[in-house]
Amino acid sequence: xxxxxxxxxxxxxxxxxxxxxxxxxxxxxxxxGIMRVVNFAHGEFYMLGTFAAFFTYAQWELPFAACLxxxxxxxxxxxxxxxxxxxxxxxxxxLSGMIATLAVSVIVQNAxxxxxxxxxxxxxxxxxxxxxxxxxxxxxxxxxxxxxAALIFAAFWxxxxxxxxxxxxxxxxxxxxxxxxxxxxxxxxxxxxxGMSVALAALAGALMAPIFSVSPFVGLTPMLxxxxxxxxxxxxxxxxxxxxxxxxxxxxxxTATALGxxxxxxxxxLLVILILLVRPWGLLGQREA
Amino acid sequence: xxxLLTAALLPxxxxxxxxxxxxxTLKIGVLATLSGAGTAWGMSMQGAAELAAEDVNSxxxxxxxxxxxxxxxxxYDDKYKASDALxxxxxxxxxxxxxxxxxxxxxxxxxxxxxxxTENKMITMTMGFTPKALSxxxxxSFRPVLPSDVFSDPQIKWVVEKLGGKRIGGLFPNDESGQQxxxxxxxxxxxxxxxxxxxxxxxxxxxxxxxxxxRVLAQNIDAFELDGNSPQTAGLLVKQLREMGFKGxxxxxxxxxxxxxxxxxxxxxxxxxxxxxxxxxASPAIQQYAKRFEDKYKIPLNAFSPFFYANLxxxxxxMRKSGTVTDTDKVREAMLALKDFDTVLGKVNWxxxxxxxxxxxxxxxxxxxxxxxGAPVVVAKCTPAKCQ
Numbered sequence: 001x002x003x004x005x006x007x008x009x010x011x012x013x014x015x016x017x018x019x020x021x022x023x024x025x026x027x028x029x030x031x032x033g034i035m036r037v038v039n040f041a042h043g044e045f046y047m048l049g050t051f052a053a054f055f056t057y058a059q060w061e062l063p064f065a066a067c068l069x070x071x072x073x074x075x076x077x078x079x080x081x082x083x084x085x086x087x088x089x090x091x092x093x094x095l096s097g098m099i100a101t102l103a104v105s106v107i108v109q110n111a112x113x114x115x116x117x118x119x120x121x122x123x124x125x126x127x128x129x130x131x132x133x134x135x136x137x138x139x140x141x142x143x144x145x146x147x148x149a150a151l152i153f154a155a156f157w158x159x160x161x162x163x164x165x166x167x168x169x170x171x172x173x174x175x176x177x178x179x180x181x182x183x184x185x186x187x188x189x190x191x192x193x194x195g196m197s198v199a200l201a202a203l204a205g206a207l208m209a210p211i212f213s214v215s216p217f218v219g220l221t222p223m224l225x226x227x228x229x230x231x232x233x234x235x236x237x238x239x240x241x242x243x244x245x246x247x248x249x250x251x252x253x254x255t256a257t258a259l260g261x262x263x264x265x266x267x268x269x270l271l272v273i274l275i276l277l278v279r280p281w282g283l284l285g286q287r288e289a
Numbered sequence: 290x291x292x293l294l295t296a297a298l299l300p301x302x303x304x305x306x307x308x309x310x311x312x313x314t315l316k317i318g319v320l321a322t323l324s325g326a327g328t329a330w331g332m333s334m335q336g337a338a339e340l341a342a343e344d345v346n347s348x349x350x351x352x353x354x355x356x357x358x359x360x361x362x363x364x365y366d367d368k369y370k371a372s373d374a375l376x377x378x379x380x381x382x383x384x385x386x387x388x389x390x391x392x393x394x395x396x397x398x399x400x401x402x403x404x405x406x407t408e409n410k411m412i413t414m415t416m417g418f419t420p421k422a423l424s425x426x427x428x429x430s431f432r433p434v435l436p437s438d439v440f441s442d443p444q445i446k447w448v449v450e451k452l453g454g455k456r457i458g459g460l461f462p463n464d465e466s467g468q469q470x471x472x473x474x475x476x477x478x479x480x481x482x483x484x485x486x487x488x489x490x491x492x493x494x495x496x497x498x499x500x501x502x503x504r505v506l507a508q509n510i511d512a513f514e515l516d517g518n519s520p521q522t523a524g525l526l527v528k529q530l531r532e533m534g535f536k537g538x539x540x541x542x543x544x545x546x547x548x549x550x551x552x553x554x555x556x557x558x559x560x561x562x563x564x565x566x567x568x569x570x571a572s573p574a575i576q577q578y579a580k581r582f583e584d585k586y587k588i589p590l591n592a593f594s595p596f597f598y599a600n601l602x603x604x605x606x607x608m609r610k611s612g613t614v615t616d617t618d619k620v621r622e623a624m625l626a627l628k629d630f631d632t633v634l635g636k637v638n639w640x641x642x643x644x645x646x647x648x649x650x651x652x653x654x655x656x657x658x659x660x661x662x663g664a665p666v667v668v669a670k671c672t673p674a675k676c677q
Contacts, residue, residue: 013500139532211497257501261490
């Protein structure tokens, strides 16, 4: 294999992983930006998304677009309920809120093991075949992830910038007190924001389910990566999450291809340490006063 | 008054119940990987234990030294991690007081628990391939399945002679199993004139192999070796290799993973993959066992399961012959004295004294198979000397 092919493969793979990280990180950072909550259960909602996709696509054989919608809506509604029931009581106490989300993650993961069993399941590819451009070959199943993630993010961005609800959310993120004075109902915004955040995680899971496996334990790694991306990009910054996600995916892909996975894993964490030492508010975050 | 009565009766009730438990229940422990990529192996061992227990219990229990015992299976998940395995073996030893353990699956967990199990005289039956698992230092450690050390040489020799490949690539998990298997494979391939030109290690939890496979494919390999990888991982590797356009032969000189590989990668991708086949699927005894296993657990039979089933029946026979279920030294000696013992695998014996100075490795013939249309088809029968 020659260098151009190697680079092209690594780049496409980096974008696939990167867009998944981006979706995870955007949801994660949204919740932090608006609600100041670190959602440790974020990875488990990704896992629920993979199962939703598995059951709707592999078992009930619905069209994949419908599966994505079902995954997003069902997990989103679950997120709203979790916010009202578990996170709302701890709104004034950030630390207890974090511990509550940690509890949610353990409960959800173990419930999944009890209900669905620990055996990993595999999902068939949504699209078969490869795209060949000159000497480069890319499987359609992976390209689909990039396209779908880009569309999902575009929809999300449109919502945040152009709709009333989106503007209200951004107002709450900027300054909750002033938003309250302006008449924005914070008690409605919070659950919706949380629901949207976990819906994004579920979409990431549903998109990646055919590529990786479906099992109750798949949530931990995307969760850790979301953390890394958010530190890289800036906690609370959506553009930071996008840039950070894509960047991390590309870095991971290129370093693993060039240096092997053990070095690549180490390098990513060294990068986190470096960012925390040199620029703790991230690439596009805002300095804490 | 009622409180006083309860306080007085409670210790009596406990005494009665525990006495009843030790009088007719014999607990067998299962310490295996019941979650994650290695689940197929762990379930195969747990299933073997439960089916062997059923065999005995349905005949009224295990009769040893004039008493009848109901076999109860107690399982713990070690997640293929040495730390979790250690926690589990401590529970088995000190909380549950169990003396017979089926497990662990992996070499790293096996090496972690063997000091504890040996000190507490617990007989263990491991799947771990590492040569260090059988040794005079671990006199209660048994291995029912044949490790890479034994089957890779003849199998690799046969496959390489057939395919004529020279440049081999492989991916291995970065722990005891992976490192041992990689070393054994490298030696075996070199002995027949092929070379391992690309060897990558990764953390066991990884699911995205495309960057690593890109590295391996960049070395222009003739064939890819799947040994050392757990069933789910092996399936993902085959799937991702074929998606990347690799059309060369894929060989699995390792523990049985055929069902999972086909499930994850699909029939088209797995056509003509060479696999190590530990059991003869044409034998009626195996077919009967397979049907029983699949009816009960609704998952395909992993070929390692009959080995643990056979070993457990040998254990029960050893208990009957030695007349004890608590003196593990006597049970061990009785088990080692069994020769040409009739099991679901055929007649089996013990081996291993020459290689590891511990004659506690079960000996049975094995096969090389080719996956055709999703099922393994035997193409060669092997002994530790050669395949044909």
